[in-house]
Amino acid sequence: MDQVPTEAGLILAGVLFTLGLISVLIRRNIIFMLISVEIMLNAAGLAFVVAGAKWSQADGQVMFIFILTMAAAEVSVGLALILQIYHQLKTLDSDAANKMKG
């Protein structure tokens, strides 16, 4: 089977990362922001896998498993925080959580 060209994989990763980043910036719903962060994480993971495939090394995939684990932990903490925020503020608007301004 022909390999997917490295450039194509990296471009896909870059596009995914940029989409995630933009949606973090423009979304106000805190859950969507969390999802966007997940997309960015996966984009980074994809870049690792592509790089691992290019050099025929397992490291890329090992790194991806790390990222998955970390993402799982992050989501559990993040969702707990979101629940708390919702309890406190009765909204999921991130701009409403601005009490810690200087």
Added chain:
Amino acid sequence: MTELLWIVPALPFLGAIILIILGTKLSRIAASFVGAGSVGLSALLVILIGLNYAPAAGPFRQVLWQWIDVAGLSPAFGFHLDSLSLVFIFVITFVGFLIHVYSTEFMAEDEGFARFFAYLNLFVASMLILVLADNLVLMYLGWEGVGLCSYLLIGFWYEEKKNGDAARKAFIVTRVGDTAMAIGLFMLFDIFGTLIINDILEQAPQLWSVGSQTAMVVALLLLGGAVGKSAQLPLQTWLPDAMAGPSPVSALIHAATMVTAGVYLIARMHVIFELSPTAQLCVGIIGALTLLIAGFSALTQFDLKRVLAYSTISQIGYMFLALGVGAWSAAIFHFMIHAFFKALLFLGAGAVIMVLHHEHDMFKMGGLRNKLPVIYWTFLIGSASLAALPFITAGFYSKDSILWLSFAGEKGNIWFFLAGLTGAFVTSIYTFRMVFVTFFGEAKTAVGHHTGARITIPLVILAVLSLVGGFIELPHTLGHLELFSDFLKPVLPAVAVDPSATTGMEWTIQGITMVLSLVGIFIAYHYYVRKPEQASQLKSSLAGLHRFWFMGWGFDNLYDSVLVKPYVFLATVNKNDIVDKFYSLIVYTTELLHRIFARSQGGILRWYIMSMVIGAILILTLGLLL
């Protein structure tokens, strides 16, 4: 008997400690017994030691314990008894005891009764340490101790601001001299490696030749300390203000004992002054100028105690004059006689002031001669002694020997003699002006209560001493008795008299002194008893001069404008410390930056993300470009 020497200062010190700890709990009678009793026992012991003391046996040294031992400096808590210190401890404890007894009645109504005696006992203990110390460090301890007690007692009635001011003035002005003295001690230690007085006095002549530069510097520094403590020119300004303290304090500290510490210091270190004729000449010049300046100021005062204060400055000037011409024993003799009659005068003045309900202005007194006969007669005897009334008073003999030696002594000269003579003339005028104004004429203030035995007995004893005290040292022309100077001879060398001076000259000088003293009394009688209106005419015709003398020759104003005002000005200008401005700038910058960056922390999550992204892009761009 001499082994008990350590008890002499220990007793008053113990008394002070008891009074400080138990002061408020003790009854007045108990406090008087502790206060006066401790000094009385000391005086008794001193008399016993004195009777057993043979000057020929040499000095007695008693080391109690090692006080400090560090880097070669090892002063002991040691006492040194010789003729000189014996004379001083006798005067301190004996006159001190009489003044303590007097105070038990004088201060009877005062709230701070126990506090007063605590300070007074502490003073006596410090003064005894000062004169008994065998090394200069211990002497310095006593020196500062008496300074502290002087401060505490001048400001004894601290509710009034002016008393506190006077106390601070005394403390600060004497500090100027003390600093000079401390530097002198550092130099001595640097040169000799020891501060034991006898070692220094033995080694100095081997190390320095006469006229040595170093000896002069050391002697002048020590003189600085003496000038401050003894209220001589140019540091004399504190003593008149020190009269803010209670009268017994003025009698004990500011007349009889503490202010003569400078005389003691110079007499004790006389070897160094003999090695430096320039410094010794300075001592004489300071003495001569001071006795004139203070004498003329005393002429114009109206406050009874201020007259006596200026008179004290003037009489210590005589002692300095005697030290300056090398008449060591004459200076110490005058110190002792002066302690008797000046303590008597201050106590008498205190009694008058008390009887007249704290009236200090002597022009409001008058006519007390018949109402207070004991005080009048004792005060008259004290004044006669101060004015050196011929033959019968002790002051005549002590002052005469200073005048004669300032003329005929090897280091004497005609200017010292003329200054002394003028001073003697002025002294008899102001003394009897004081007597006539206070005790003669019409009564202007009603006499309150009368004084009790505890006031009159010390007055009588001191009056007797002011009369007969002089008979232990008679000049060549009148009996030629030298008990006192023989007694001091092992410590203080006799003065060398110019060989050309003859007995005839001595007679002439004594004659002039006697005539001047009597003329002075007559002038005072003329102006203040026979024709008082002439005195006020004279005063108004010389108003400017009167004012100048009244202000103590403007020294206070001079120091005020030269030292105090610039200092206060600088202090006001620099109220907000200039150096502090630099640190304020740092604080201001930090606060400004804080306010700017705090603005960026808006609490909007997306802005944080945005700034992180921008930061990441910047870093990446820089990484690619560089």
